Amino acid sequence: MQSEYPRAMKPEVLLREIEPGDLPLFFEHQRDPVAVALVVFRSRERDEFDQHWAGILADDSSLKRTIVADGQIAGHIASFGRDGQREIGYWIDRTLWGRGIATAAVSAFLCLEQTRPLYAGVAPHNVGSMRVLQKCGFTLCKRAIDQEPEAAGESHLLLSLAAPDANEGGIS
Ligand SMILES: CC(C)(COP(=O)(O)OP(=O)(O)OC[C@H]1O[C@@H](n2cnc3c(N)ncnc32)[C@H](O)[C@@H]1OP(=O)(O)O)[C@@H](O)C(=O)NCCC(=O)NCCS
Numbered sequence: 001m002q003s004e005y006p007r008a009m010k011p012e013v014l015l016r017e018i019e020p021g022d023l024p025l026f027f028e029h030q031r032d033p034v035a036v037a038l039v040v041f042r043s044r045e046r047d048e049f050d051q052h053w054a055g056i057l058a059d060d061s062s063l064k065r066t067i068v069a070d071g072q073i074a075g076h077i078a079s080f081g082r083d084g085q086r087e088i089g090y091w092i093d094r095t096l097w098g099r100g101i102a103t104a105a106v107s108a109f110l111c112l113e114q115t116r117p118l119y120a121g122v123a124p125h126n127v128g129s130m131r132v133l134q135k136c137g138f139t140l141c142k143r144a145i146d147q148e149p150e151a152a153g154e155s156h157l158l159l160s161l162a163a164p165d166a167n168e169g170g171i172s
Pocket residue numbers: 001002035036038039089090091092093096097098099100101102103104120121122123126127128129131132
């Protein structure tokens with residue numbers, strides 16, 4: 001992807017615990033129509049969003065962090081259990097796309113979330129996310145994720161990060 005941001009000026013990316021004050025920004029991120037079209041995800045209205053995030057923050061089995069780039073809140077990243085497997089998801093503020101933030105955040109998160117295999121579901125047209133995951137060692141699985149309740153009617157490709165030496169049926 002073309003970016004106006006000079007390649008040499010990669011931001012410093014840190015992960016920290018999510019604070020309640022981060023949520024209004026996350027709410028705006030998931031309402032951005034351009035980003036929403038990438039993930040084929042249905043935006044949540046305020047009440048539903050608040051309820052959803054209250055559940056995430058209260059759920060000790062999910063690992064979640066705010067992504068901070070050069071001191072600015074850039075998005076969030078999380079892992080959670082679904083259908084007996086561990087999945088990862090992330091979201092970056094569109095004004096900050098194309099600066100390597102997602103790649104740095106996923107790389108850092110993989111040191112915290114050590115479950116392997118680790119999975120990610122990606123809409124087939126979300127080439128940016130696919131690239132982020134592949135740069136972090138994920139490979140395409142042979143099977144796809146069937147329609148999810150929030151997937152607005154489209155199947156997702158499934159990528160996985162295997163344990164070293166494991167064969168997860170990835171396509172290289
Ligand atoms: C997908 C997303 C996380 C990428 O974030 P980002 O910080 O811009 O990603 P990076 O800057 O780390 O880019 C990583 C690579 O993907 C490429 N890339 C990023 N967006 C791209 C796009 N839209 N089209 C093509 N390539 C893209 C970058 O060029 C880079 O590749 P390179 O190193 O070979 O040049 C961001 O667009 C986003 O938050 N989208 C909405 C939510 C989402 O899609 N979440 C993931 C759900 S699976």
